[in-house]
Every structure is written in C-alpha cells, then in structure tokens.
Amino acid sequence: MTDFIYEKDADGIVTVTMDMQGQSANTMNERYVPGMDEVLGKLRAETDLKGVVFASAKKTFFAGGDLNLLLGIEKADAETFGYIEENKRPYRELEKLQVPVVAAINGAALGGGYELCLACNHRIIADVKGAVVGLPEVTLGLLPGAGGVVRLTKLLGLEKALPHLTEGKPVKPQAALKAGMVDEVVASTDDLIPAAKAWIKANPDSHTQPWDAKGFRYPGGDVLHPKVRQLIVGSSAFLYAKTRGLLPAPAKILDIAVNSMRIDYDAALRSESRGLCALVTTPECKAAITTFFFGMQAIKGGKVRPAGDHWKAQNAAILGAGMMGSGIAWAHANAGLPSVLKDMELDKAEKGKSYTAMLADKAIKRGRMDDAKKQALLDQITPATDDSAFAGTDLIIEAVFEDISLKEKVIPETFKQLSDNGIYGSNTSTLPISILAECCPDPSRFIGLHFFSPVDKMKVVEIIMGEKTSVETLRKAYDYVQQIGYMPIVVNDSRGFFTSRVFGTFMDEGISLMVDGMSPVAVERAAWLAGMPVGPLAVHDEVSLVLSQKVSKTHKDLDARLGVDSGFGKHNTASRAVCDAMIEQGRGGRHYGGGFYDYAADGSKSLWDGLSQFAKGNADVQLQDAIDRILYRQAIETLRCLNEGVLRTEVEANLGGIFAIGFPAHTGGAIQFIRGIGIDAFAARAAELADKYGERFALDASAFDILRNEKAQAA
The missing domain is CATH 1.10.1040.50 (N-(1-d-carboxylethyl)-l-norvaline Dehydrogenase; domain 2)
Known part of the structure; x- marks a missing residue:
C-alpha cells in the first residue's frame, strides 16, 4: 500500500493519499490497478465508513495514463481493449460506493487524473500555482479513455463539454469552477482535506452520481433537443475545417460524446474504450506522443542542452530596429530582459520600440494586459544610436540587413561592448556563422541566433554553432532562449542551416x-x-x-x-x-x-x-x-x-520543422513522418x-x- 496511503479518522472518513513510489508523478502504471483494487477492497470491508477523500503526496494530483505503455501498444486487438477496460474499471467501482467521495486537487489533475475526479461525487481544488484540471488527450492523438468523454458530457452537457474534449486546454481553478468542472475552490493546499471532510459531513447521502440517479437529464438538452442536433451538425463541419480530416482523435471524440447520449451508461463507457483502442495505434497518436510529449520533455528538461551551470542574461542589446530587431525587443521586454535597441537614427530606434507598444495595445483590447503592464514592457527597451549605450552588456544580437559586408563591419565594431562573460549572436537566416565569425574578435563567443517572423508568434529560435563556437557559448545561448520563453533548436553551421x-x-x-x-x-x-x-x-x-x-x-x-x-x-x-x-x-x-x-x-x-x-x-x-x-x-x-x-537529433528536427517551418503537426515532424510511413x-x-x-x-x-x-x- 505504499503507492496508496490509507488513513481513517475518528469520524469514519478515509483519506487515500496517492504517492506512487519511484516516480515524480502519480500515473496509471502497472501497479495502479492492483493498488486501486486493494484500496476499494478495504473501503468495501469498512463497517462504519462515512466518506472517502482522494489526495496526493506529489506536487501534481494525478498525471493519468503511462504514455510509455501506450506508445508500446502496436495492435488494436482484444488484449488492448481489455487493458483499457481494466484501467477504467476502478473508477466505475468507485462510483458505486455507498458513501460520498471527494477529490482534493492540490496540483495538476489532467487526463486520467481528472477522470478520477469525475468519478468522485465532489471536486475541490486549491487556487495555487500549477493547479489545473482538463483532458488533454486529444493533443496526443488520443481520447479520454477512463470515462472522461462520457462523464464530462453528462456533467456539463454536450455544448459545454465539447471544447474541453476536442481542444484539451488545461483550466485554472476559478475558470474550472465557473465552467462546472470543479465544485469548490479553496485558498491553499492545507485547506483541501478539511474542506473535503466538511463537505462529506454536510452531505452524507450524496453518494449517487447524477447520471446514475433516476430521471437524469443532460444539461442543455438531450441528443434530440433541436439546439443539440444543430450543435452536432455544426461541430462536425467546424472540426473538419480545423483539422482538415488529418487528425482522427477530435472526430472520434465527437462521435463517442454524441452516441454516449443515445445509449446506457456502461455501454457508453465500453464505446469509449473501443474508440481509444482504435486511436492508440494510429500514426497520428504515435507521432503526437513521440514529438509533443517526449520530444518537448527532452527540450524543456535539458536532455539536448550542454551540461553545466545555468546562465541568465541580465541585459542585452539588439542591433537593428527593423522588423526582426523590433520583434526581438518585444520578446526581451516580455521576459523582463532590459534591452538597448540600437539603430543608426534615433527615430528608427523609437519606431522599433513602438512595435512593442502596438502589440501591447492589441493585448489590452483583448483584456490580456493593462496600461501598467504596457508601461513596464516599454520601460525595458532603451532606443539608442551610440554603442556606448550598451557597454558591458551580457548579450548582443546583431539583426541588421542580410548583407555580409554590413555584418562584417558591424560585428567587430560592437563586439567590444560585450561583457567579459557575454556572448554575441547573429540573427542571420542563411549566412554561414563560421564565415561571419572570422570578423569577430573572439569567435568562441560568437553564435547564430535565428529568430523567425513574426517574433511575437513564432516561439522558436534556431541556434547555429560555428566551427569555433565554444560549448560554453552554446550552453549560454540555450539558456538565454529558454529564459525568454522560446524553444531552442540547435544546428551545426551550413549554408541555409536547417x-x-x-x-x-x-x-x-x-x-x-x-x-x-x-x-x-x-x-x-x-x-x-x-x-x-x-x-x-x-x-x-x-x-x-x-x-x-x-x-x-x-x-x-x-x-x-x-x-x-x-x-x-x-x-x-x-x-x-x-x-x-x-x-x-x-x-x-x-x-x-x-x-x-x-x-x-x-x-x-x-x-x-x-x-x-x-x-x-x-x-x-x-x-x-x-x-x-x-x-x-x-x-x-x-x-x-x-x-x-547539420541537425544533431531527431527531436530537434521534428520540433524545429513544425514550429519554425510549419511542417504538418499531425505527422509529428519530418523524421517522424518518415518513421510513421x-x-x-x-x-x-x-x-x-x-x-x-x-x-x-x-x-x-x-x-x-x-x-x-x-x-x-x-x-
């Protein structure tokens, strides 16, 4: 029972604290079903049980399915169907307990984690950093297969459930409460267990799920309601326009959600299992898990980053206030990195700064920013015409016109303003870094930092290693790109790079x-x-x-x-x-x-x-x-x-192709496309x-x- 800590208090309320051993998050690993069965067996054997609280000892609540196991499934056969059914069985048994069950959500409850919450009678979440709920399976080419499609449709109704099912965006506590995805929000994680026990004591008979109660009605109308019928037709057209028929998961989710309203509950859960069974072996699913989960994890987790202490730039200078330079200045300001934006004429540098003001104004109109935040952004950017304005800076990014003669003039003139431990980056898109480095006083501290236009939307930077670029410079460049919230893709020097x-x-x-x-x-x-x-x-x-x-x-x-x-x-x-x-x-x-x-x-x-x-x-x-x-x-x-x-890893080839070039995301990237075929x-x-x-x-x-x-x- 080390994975599930079982504690019963004097009031007859059992708290089950999930703490999967040997891993940082609770998942549906090979010990999950036996562990849940043991918990359920003990709960059923209790003679004076009053209620159950599910909590977590991890930073997250429950992370859901084991993607390594899912990635290894090759056949949509009876064995795969049985595996899916067995993983969701404990949730249905949990619903049948004759006492109220509460989910005490202390962190992220996504996928199978939120499906556990849906199987509970009441959901309480702490309004703390990292606490979210949602069903992101669609982003991995899957569908919520542990009851998520069926239960969320019954909880919210088809109209409100579909966006959460087909888009898979995580939802923060207050928004989740407003949407009906949780029932209560508390201020801190310390408040969770007391609030859960208080609800159980106040609602001793609230152990029947709404959909198990006689006379259950779908919020917003059943499948024959005119508004719902219109929604079904419109959703099919909308999904095709959005996915172009290239992603099977959203269409499968819509089909199962709609049909779950036409058949009995247990049959709907089996239909959901068949849908997941069909999706888990598709090339689109394999591609999404490989690239968007494990690939992104490798980038964010530093698996392709050079080893060494993390570096943080304290200030920066951008040379050239054109479209690219202005965009980079915005990215720096948004990340709280003070930057000098230099051009030959002050009005051009000021115009470059106004690009940030324009983007801020758009954000204000959409309710995503206020005037104070706009001013804070603008305060981070200092227009200048003289090199002395950025003397001793940690990072200089040359973003002048794609003219080798001009760059060969600018680089040596401005390099002298760099701090002793600073690095110098060129935003060239095609010119060889090794050739540009020949004009640099210290080629070991010179590297390519290729941003993409428009910089505010294209959150990826191609980092180009020159022949004499040091590993330390690469590490600093990698850390800088992550510091401003962009994805680093490292390549070796060549004509046109990658x-x-x-x-x-x-x-x-x-x-x-x-x-x-x-x-x-x-x-x-x-x-x-x-x-x-x-x-x-x-x-x-x-x-x-x-x-x-x-x-x-x-x-x-x-x-x-x-x-x-x-x-x-x-x-x-x-x-x-x-x-x-x-x-x-x-x-x-x-x-x-x-x-x-x-x-x-x-x-x-x-x-x-x-x-x-x-x-x-x-x-x-x-x-x-x-x-x-x-x-x-x-x-x-x-x-x-x-x-x-030129490329170092498949991960960078796939993610770079998707985010920088627009290679179709459903393939998982160009190399994964080859593997998928x-x-x-x-x-x-x-x-x-x-x-x-x-x-x-x-x-x-x-x-x-x-x-x-x-x-x-x-x-």
Whole structure:
C-alpha cells in the first residue's frame, strides 16, 4: 500500500493519499490497478465508513495514463481493449460506493487524473500555482479513455463539454469552477482535506452520481433537443475545417460524446474504450506522443542542452530596429530582459520600440494586459544610436540587413561592448556563422541566433554553432532562449542551416507543381490538404520574391569569394526561374504590391491571372502526387540535414520543422513522418517520385542508415 496511503479518522472518513513510489508523478502504471483494487477492497470491508477523500503526496494530483505503455501498444486487438477496460474499471467501482467521495486537487489533475475526479461525487481544488484540471488527450492523438468523454458530457452537457474534449486546454481553478468542472475552490493546499471532510459531513447521502440517479437529464438538452442536433451538425463541419480530416482523435471524440447520449451508461463507457483502442495505434497518436510529449520533455528538461551551470542574461542589446530587431525587443521586454535597441537614427530606434507598444495595445483590447503592464514592457527597451549605450552588456544580437559586408563591419565594431562573460549572436537566416565569425574578435563567443517572423508568434529560435563556437557559448545561448520563453533548436553551421534549407524546398516545390501544369489554385489546395498552414505561393509572397532573389545572389557571391560551389539551393531551379521573371514584371511579393497574388484595398487577395505563363507542361498531376511532393521534398531535405550533421537529433528536427517551418503537426515532424510511413515504404515512394519528377527526390539507400541505427539503438 505504499503507492496508496490509507488513513481513517475518528469520524469514519478515509483519506487515500496517492504517492506512487519511484516516480515524480502519480500515473496509471502497472501497479495502479492492483493498488486501486486493494484500496476499494478495504473501503468495501469498512463497517462504519462515512466518506472517502482522494489526495496526493506529489506536487501534481494525478498525471493519468503511462504514455510509455501506450506508445508500446502496436495492435488494436482484444488484449488492448481489455487493458483499457481494466484501467477504467476502478473508477466505475468507485462510483458505486455507498458513501460520498471527494477529490482534493492540490496540483495538476489532467487526463486520467481528472477522470478520477469525475468519478468522485465532489471536486475541490486549491487556487495555487500549477493547479489545473482538463483532458488533454486529444493533443496526443488520443481520447479520454477512463470515462472522461462520457462523464464530462453528462456533467456539463454536450455544448459545454465539447471544447474541453476536442481542444484539451488545461483550466485554472476559478475558470474550472465557473465552467462546472470543479465544485469548490479553496485558498491553499492545507485547506483541501478539511474542506473535503466538511463537505462529506454536510452531505452524507450524496453518494449517487447524477447520471446514475433516476430521471437524469443532460444539461442543455438531450441528443434530440433541436439546439443539440444543430450543435452536432455544426461541430462536425467546424472540426473538419480545423483539422482538415488529418487528425482522427477530435472526430472520434465527437462521435463517442454524441452516441454516449443515445445509449446506457456502461455501454457508453465500453464505446469509449473501443474508440481509444482504435486511436492508440494510429500514426497520428504515435507521432503526437513521440514529438509533443517526449520530444518537448527532452527540450524543456535539458536532455539536448550542454551540461553545466545555468546562465541568465541580465541585459542585452539588439542591433537593428527593423522588423526582426523590433520583434526581438518585444520578446526581451516580455521576459523582463532590459534591452538597448540600437539603430543608426534615433527615430528608427523609437519606431522599433513602438512595435512593442502596438502589440501591447492589441493585448489590452483583448483584456490580456493593462496600461501598467504596457508601461513596464516599454520601460525595458532603451532606443539608442551610440554603442556606448550598451557597454558591458551580457548579450548582443546583431539583426541588421542580410548583407555580409554590413555584418562584417558591424560585428567587430560592437563586439567590444560585450561583457567579459557575454556572448554575441547573429540573427542571420542563411549566412554561414563560421564565415561571419572570422570578423569577430573572439569567435568562441560568437553564435547564430535565428529568430523567425513574426517574433511575437513564432516561439522558436534556431541556434547555429560555428566551427569555433565554444560549448560554453552554446550552453549560454540555450539558456538565454529558454529564459525568454522560446524553444531552442540547435544546428551545426551550413549554408541555409536547417530551417531556411527546408523552407526553401517547400516554396520551390509549389512553384515546380505550377510549372508542371498544375493550376495555382490546386497547388495551394494540395498544401492545405497536406496540412501546411499556408500555401507555398501565398507564403512566398509574404517572405517576398525579392528576398528569395537576394538570398540566391548572396550565396552565389559568397561562392565566388570563397572559390567554391556550395550547391546551396541547387534543386530550387523553379524558384529562380519564376521569381526572376516575376520581379522583372514588377511582382516582388506582397510588400511590393503583388506577387503570386493580387492584393485589394479591402484586404482580400486573389491569385494573379498571369501565372499561366509559367506553366511549361500540361501534365495531369494527381492530387496525391502533389501532396506527396510537398511533404516528401521537405522530409528528404530534413533527412539530408540529419545525415550531414547539420541537425544533431531527431527531436530537434521534428520540433524545429513544425514550429519554425510549419511542417504538418499531425505527422509529428519530418523524421517522424518518415518513421510513421515506414523507412522502406518511404524510400520506395521517394524513388517513384524521383523517377517521375526529378533527382531532387532521389536518395541513396544509405541515407536511411542513420534512422535504422537509431531505431536499433532505441530498441
């Protein structure tokens, strides 16, 4: 009973304190069911039992299912169904106790933890940091399989339950009370047990769940209520528009929630088990657990961070108050990092600071900020034109124009203002860090810090190691990125690094499809169906064709300067041919008045009717081919980066691709996409695409060795 501490007081109330041994959180591990059975057996044997309180000795209340066990399930068979049914059985038996049961929630009660709370008659939560309730299973490609779908639908009604079931957002105490997800909020964890016992004493007969009581009615109406019927139809359309049919979990949750209202309670619980059984083996589930749980855990937990003491920047300087510099200043202010924002002219630096004011004003209008917080943010940013304004600073970030000559002038001039232990970062998106480091007085303290636009929304930073960058500098850069609340993705130096290389293939493949004869509308539609957030033609307009041309020219000039052929973007032939021609026709992208799209004064846009001139073929490109070309092109380039050592880990490849480039989240990232399809099946399909569409899809068999080896090591 060490996992479940059983204590009975003089009033006949038993407190069961969950304290799973050898782990930091309570989970549904292999000891969970036997432990719960032992608790239930003792409770049923009590002769003067008055009530039960479930509490936790951990910082969290209960974390729910063991994801390692779920990830290992390969077949949706009778054994898997039996495992799911067995895990939820104790909750149903808990509901049948003839005494009131209370959940005393001291911290996070998510997933199976909140499902335990739902099986109790009363839920009390402490209004303390970290205390939340919710059912986040949908974010892992799953559904709440321990009664969560059925019970929450009965507790709140379909309309109020669906957002919590299909979005999976954690809910803080006061909001949970307002939503009806908990029944009582207390000020501290010390108040939980006394409040629970007081409720039991005041409600000795409240041991029957509302849905077990005769005459139970669903809040908001049953499944035949006109409003509910309309909700069901609308929810189906809404979910498809949101998920594009690429995520099976939300649709399955809606189906089970609706049908649970049509059948008896125990049958509904079995239906829920069948739904979870079907989802747990899907590629989408495996991808979500691998990337969004274990992958994020690895990043946040420091598994890919260099060992050493944690570092915190006390102040910073940002050179260049353009779009990127202004965005970085906002990120610093938001994290409480005082920063000097320097530009050649004070009005430009002031304008850069006004970007933070603009974002703050938007937050105020949405009720997410007040004037005092806005002023506090603005106080963190000091516009300047002189280098002396940031003398002795811990961190300098160069964010001037993507011009190597300009950067080579700025870096040595400003490096002298760095503190003795400070680091210097360049926000370049494609220029090799090792080459820029040649102009730096101390290359060991020079590193790439590539932010993405818009900085306030793109919460990821690509950290680029130069040939002479020290491990200590990398560690400090890693800590800095986490200090401002962003996700660090570490890569080794190369032309275009990782993100720009892969993103370039996405834009190029969209143009290639158009050149092959596919209509521009169909190209954008294929990208949407593939799961990309924005079509390749639309995103190219936002990036600007002019910038793409400049990047290409910069690397051509760099090759000439170094006397090498880097091969950077060698397969992006469609982009170069079409972009050059469009720029000659005055179409440089959205910023330049139009590109692939025409932009109207009212904010609407439509594809430019002149794009047909670039169609060189009249091939009938099948939709599935187009989808595969868009995804495979990016996955192949990501695999090349992994093989070349540009990427260090699969975790960073997957998360970087999703958060920085927009690779479809349902795949779990580009490398997980390959694993989900199967290495051999992916290789075979890539070979088909290469035969049909060109060598950019060609991969040598040895290209997959790194994946096979890592899989073997993991096994």
